[in-house]
Structure formats: C-alpha cells, structure tokens
Amino acid sequence: MPASHLMWPFFERRHGDLQRRLDAWCGEQSWTQEPADAELDASCRDIARRLGEAGFLKIAVPEPFGDDASLDARSLCLMRETLARQEPLADFVFAMQVLGSAPISLYGNSAHKEAWLGDVAAGRKVAAFALSEREAGSDVAAMSMRAEQRRGDYVLGGAKAWISNAGVADFYVVFARTSGGKRGISAFVVPADTPGIRVSERTRVIAAHPLGSLEFSNCRVPADCMLGAPGDGLRVALGTLDLCRSTVGAAALGMARRAYGEALQRARGRELFGGTLGDLQITQAALADMATSIDAAALLVYRAAWTRDSGQERITREASMAKLFATEHAQKVIDRAVQLFGGEGVRAGSVVERLYREIRALRIYEGASEIQQVLIARHELKDD
Ligand SMILES: Cc1cc2nc3c(=O)[nH]c(=O)nc-3n(C[C@H](O)[C@H](O)[C@H](O)COP(=O)(O)OP(=O)(O)OC[C@H]3O[C@@H](n4cnc5c(N)ncnc54)[C@H](O)[C@@H]3O)c2cc1C
Numbered sequence: 099m100p101a102s103h104l105m106w107p108f109f110e111r112r113h114g115d116l117q118r119r120l121d122a123w124c125g126e127q128s129w130t131q132e133p134a135d136a137e138l139d140a141s142c143r144d145i146a147r148r149l150g151e152a153g154f155l156k157i158a159v160p161e162p163f164g165d166d167a168s169l170d171a172r173s174l175c176l177m178r179e180t181l182a183r184q185e186p187l188a189d190f191v192f193a194m195q196v197l198g199s200a201p202i203s204l205y206g207n208s209a210h211k212e213a214w215l216g217d218v219a220a221g222r223k224v225a226a227f228a229l230s231e232r233e234a235g236s237d238v239a240a241m242s243m244r245a246e247q248r249r250g251d252y253v254l255g256g257a258k259a260w261i262s263n264a265g266v267a268d269f270y271v272v273f274a275r276t277s278g279g280k281r282g283i284s285a286f287v288v289p290a291d292t293p294g295i296r297v298s299e300r301t302r303v304i305a306a307h308p309l310g311s312l313e314f315s316n317c318r319v320p321a322d323c324m325l326g327a328p329g330d331g332l333r334v335a336l337g338t339l340d341l342c343r344s345t346v347g348a349a350a351l352g353m354a355r356r357a358y359g360e361a362l363q364r365a366r367g368r369e370l371f372g373g374t375l376g377d378l379q380i381t382q383a384a385l386a387d388m389a390t391s392i393d394a395a396a397l398l399v400y401r402a403a404w405t406r407d408s409g410q411e412r413i414t415r416e417a418s419m420a421k422l423f424a425t426e427h428a429q430k431v432i433d434r435a436v437q438l439f440g441g442e443g444v445r446a447g448s449v450v451e452r453l454y455r456e457i458r459a460l461r462i463y464e465g466a467s468e469i470q471q472v473l474i475a476r477h478e479l480k481d482d
Contacts, residue, residue: 100355100359101114101117101118103393103396103400104117106397106400108172108400108401108403108404109172109400112173113172113173113176116157116173116176116177117176117180120154120176120177120180120181121180121184123152123154124180124181124184124185124188125184127148127185127188129184129185129187129188131447132187132305132306132447132452133187133306135302135306138306138307138308139265139266139308141187142187142190142191142224142263142266142308143224143266145187145188145191146191146195146221146224147221147222148221149188149191149192149195149221150219150220150221150222151220151221154177154192155192155195155218155219155220155221156219157170157173157174157177158174158192158195158196158199158218158219159199159203159215159218159219160203160215163211163215163216163218163219164215164219169196169200169203169204169341170407171341171344171345171402171403171404171406171407172400172403172404172407174196174341174345174348174403175344175345175347175348175399175400175403176348177192178192178193178345178346178348178349178352179348179349179351179352179355179399180352181349181352182348182349182350182351182352182353182356183352183353183355183356184352184356186305186349186353186452186453186456187306189349189352190262190307193342193345193346193349194224194225194226194227194262194263194267195218195221195224195225196341196342196345197225197227197262197338197342197464198218198224198225198226198227198263198267198269198270198271199214199215199218199225200338200341200342201227201271201285201287201325201334201335201338202214202215202271202287202325203215204334204337204338204341205285205325205326205330205333205334205337206287206325209322210287210325213287214269214287217268223268223269224263224266224267224268225263225267225268225269225271226261226262226263226264226266226267226269226270226271226290227261227262227270227271227338228258228261228270228271228272228273228312229241229258229273229335230258230259230260230261231243231256231257231258231259232257232259232311235259235260236465236466236468236469238273238332238335239280239283239332241273241274241275241283242256242275243255243256243257243258243272243273243274243275243314244256244274244275244276245274245275245276245284245286246276247276247321248318250320250321251318251319251320251321252274252276252286252318252319252320252321252323252324253316253317253318253319254272254274254286254288254294254314254317254318254319255314255315255316255317256274256314257298257311257312257313257314258272258311258312258314259301259311260301260309260311260463261309261310261311261312262307262308262309263308264297264300264308264309264310264311264312265297265300265308265310266308267290268289268290269287269288269289269290270287270288270290270295270312271285271286271287271288271325271334272285272286272287272288272314273285273286273331273332273334273335274286274314274331276328276329276331277328277329280332281329281332282329283329283331283332283335284324284326284327284328284329284330284331285324285325285326285330285331285334285335286319286323286324286325287323287325288317288319288323292317292318292319293317293318294314294315294316294317294318295312295313295314295317296312296313296315297310297311297312297313298310298311298312298313299311303459304455304458304459305452305455305456305458305459307459337411337412339464339465340412340413340414340417341406341417342464343402343417343418343420343421343464343465343470344399344402344403344406344413344416344417344420344421345403346421346424346425346460346463346464347395347398347399347402347417347420347421347423347424347425348399348403348420348424349460350395350421350424350425350427350428350429350457350460351392351395351396351399351424351428353428353432353453353456353457354388354391354392354395354424354427354428354431354432354457355392356449356453357388357428357431357432357434357435357436357449357450357453358385358388358389358392358431358435360435360439360449360450361384361385361388361434361435361438361439361450362376362385364435364438364439365381365385365438375438381438384434384437384438387434388431388434388435391427391430391431392427392431394423394427395420395423395424395427395428398416398419398420398423398424399420399424401416401420402416402417402419402420414473414477415473415474415477415478418465418470418471418473418474419470419474421464421465421470422467422470422471422474425457425460425461425467426461426467428457428460429457429458429461432450432453432454432457433454435450435453436450436451436454
C-alpha cells in the first residue's frame with residue numbers, strides 16, 4: 099500500500115485512516131473481472147450498494163447526509179486514488195455518485211438535498227450528470243437541449259450523449275437551455291422514471307463503462323426541480339467540474355501506481371541476459387521516470403484538493419493542472435509498464451492491459467487535456 103504521501107502536510111490523520119480502511123475493505127471484496135456487457139449495469143449497482151453499506155459513499159455528500167460539513171476534496175481524491183488502484187470499475191461507481199450529486203450538494207436547496215442525498219450516501223440511488231451533447235462536448239455552451247416553461251412546469255426536449263450511467267441511474271442532473279446565450283442554460287434534477295426520457299443508445303467504449311445517449315421528448319418536470327435560478331446552469335456545471343477535476347487526476351494517479359507496482363515486480367522477477375530486467379540501466383531509467391511522475395502527479399492532485407479544503411471556492415487553475423498532468427503522465431507510466439511486460443503486457447485481461455484501456459478516457463472526459471491547457475493559460479494571461 100503506497101502510503102508515504104499521507105505524511106505530506108496536505109493531510110490530517112483522518113485521511114490516513116480513511117485510506118487504510120478503504121484499502122482493507124477493497125482487499126476483502128471479491129471483484130469480478132471486468133464484467134461482460136450483459137452484467138455491467140448490475141455490477142455497477144451492486145458496487146454502489148456495497149460502497150454504501152460500508153459507509154464510503156458518505157464521503158460523496160455533505161452533512162447531515164455525509165461525514166463532513168462540506169465535501170472534503172482530499173477525501174474524495176483519496177477514495178478515487180485507492181479505488182482506481184484496486185478496481186477501476188469501483189472508482190467509476192464512486193466517481194459518478196460524486197459527479198451526479200455534487201450539483202445538488204453545492205447548488206441545491208434543502209428539499210433537493212432531502213430528496214436525494216441520503217439515498218446517494220446509502221448506495222440506494224445511483225446518480226448521473228447529463229451535460230454533453232453530440233454537437234456540444236468541449237464547447238458545452240453550444241448545447242441545444244431546451245427546457246420550456248409551460249404552466250408552472252418545465253418541458254425538456256432534446257438529446258444528451260456520452261452520459262455515464264445512462265440506463266443505470268435513478269436520477270439525472272440535466273442541463274438545458276431556458277433562453278439563449280451562455281447565461282441561458284439551467285440545471286434540473288430529473289428522476290430517471292419521468293415520462294419522456296428514453297435511453298436511445300448504449301455506447302460501448304474500450305473499457306467496461308455504462309455509457310449512453312438520452313432522448314428527452316415532452317418530458318415535463320416541476321419548476322422546483324431546477325437547481326439554483328434560471329440561467330445558473332453553466333455556473334452549476336463548471337462549479338461541479340471544478341471540484342471533480344482534481345479527483346479525475348487522483349483516479350489516474352491510482353491507476354499509475356498500480357501499473358508501477360506491477361512493473362516493479364516484473365523488473366525484479368523477470369530473468370533475462372543472465373540477470374533481471376531491473377538490472378538493465380534502461381529499465382532503471384524507465385522506473386525512475388515513472389516514480390518521479392507519480393510523485394509529481396500526487397503533489398499536484400493533493401495541492402488542488404488541499405487548496406479547496408482550505409476555503410477557496412474555485413480552484414480552476416490548480417484542478418486543471420492536476421487533471422492535465424496526472425492523466426497525461428499516467429498514460430505514459432501505464433504504457434511503460436506494458437512495455438516492461440513484453441508480450442504479457444498486451445495479453446487480454448492482464449492487469450496492465452486493462453489499465454492501458456481504462457486510463458485513456460480520463461484524458462478526454464470532464465474537459466479534454468487541451469481544454470485544461472486553455473483554462474490554465476487563460477488564468478496565466480489574466481491581468482494581476
Ligand atoms: C468514457 C466517457 C464518459 C463520459 N461521461 C460523461 C458524463 O457522465 N456526462 C457528460 O455530460 N459527458 C460525459 N462524457 C463526455 C465528455 O465530457 C466529452 O466527450 C468531452 O467533453 C469531449 O467532447 P467531445 O467528445 O464532443 O469532443 P470534442 O468537443 O469534439 O473535442 C474533440 C477533441 O478536440 C480537441 N479540442 C477540444 N477543444 C479544443 C480546444 N479549445 N483547443 C484545442 N483542441 C481542442 C481535444 O483533443 C478533444 O478531445 C464522457 C465521455 C467519455 C469518453
């Protein structure tokens with residue numbers, strides 16, 4: 099269990115306790131291997147239930163439903179790092195409980211929180227975040243989904259694409275236009291069984307991940323499903339992503355640590371040319387680069403989380419740096435690990451082969467790497 103970073107001044111004692119408790123719990127679970135398509139939804143629901151019963155989803159929501167007064171970013175990152183190292187699908191399930199409920203935790207009123215957060219924390223209800231559209235991914239303000247006000251209700255019409263937990267979730271936080279322009283987007287909490295919602299496509303990706311497109315047709319929701327005021331949608335989405343982006347970096351860090359651990363074992367044990375793989379200086383250079391980028395990623399991830407926990411509401415620059423660096427470098431670390439395994443590295447179902455597929459989407463979702471570069475540079479070029 100890599101734990102030396104828990105001695106860094108970013109952390110309190112409770113963070114080390116959380117990581118040890120989660121690591122021990124993960125060790126007791128019988129994770130099925132990457133589930134087949136037909137079992138994926140049930141596996142995700144089962145993991146949500148197990149995480150909820152063990153109390154770990156209390157990290158995903160604030161008091162009185164969760165453990166902390168506000169969402170503790172360091173705990174969220176430690177959860178994702180540890181789960182991603184142990185079982186990437188469990189990390190996905192945890193991450194979605196956070197991403198799909200954080201708009202409620204951060205911007206909902208007490209009725210929204212009462213209605214959803216207790217069930218999210220118990221693993222009884224599964225959450226989803228429906229922002230992207232086929233023609234509006236990176237350029238989220240280009241979205242065309244509409245919410246029209248009719249006799250006190252809102253009627254949603256349009257389509258969302260690339261939605262994690264489509265068809266699994268009990269509710270979706272949906273972003274839709276109530277008027278034109280960037281300030282014309284609003285956010286709604288919509289129960290998944292609301293008439294007029296249909297999963298129009300299930301999208302298969304390179305690593306097991308329940309994903310799909312949603313169609314909204316004459317889907318009527320009461321006006322009190324809105325989070326914040328009309329036009330607050332982009333603020334809700336960006337504020338949520340601001341919190342969650344450093345946790346994507348944390349998941350990448352967990353996957354990189356796992357790959358590095360596997361690579362170290364391989365370097366110690368694989369015999370060739372009269373010695374071990376690890377005796378070769380080119381292998382040593384690779385291991386040194388891997389270890390250094392893992393520590394650098396951890397520093398950026400936990401710097402971002404600590405900055406938020408220290409009271410800064412928006413941490414766009416720090417979170418973007420953490421996500422950009424940790425995901426790009428995890429990809430490189432995992433690729434080096436595959437290389438060190440030789441043929442075994444590309445054997446379907448091996449640990450590093452699965453990580454090689456799992457890591458790829460993290461450089462794309464919640465803002466592709468280029469979007470993080472734009473956000474960082476925009477911040478740097480701002481007048482002081
Ligand atoms: C596995 C997975 C899960 C997802 N889950 C969700 C979810 O739960 N909810 C949700 O709402 N969305 C989700 N998404 C969608 C995801 O957020 C989008 O795919 C992402 O924002 C990119 O949008 P896009 O696919 O339309 O690509 P595009 O916007 O077409 O971008 C394509 C590429 O163009 C480049 N690019 C973009 N902008 C710039 C720029 N300004 N400068 C230079 N280059 C640029 C980047 O390399 C980018 O990857 C998920 C996606 C994946 C793959």
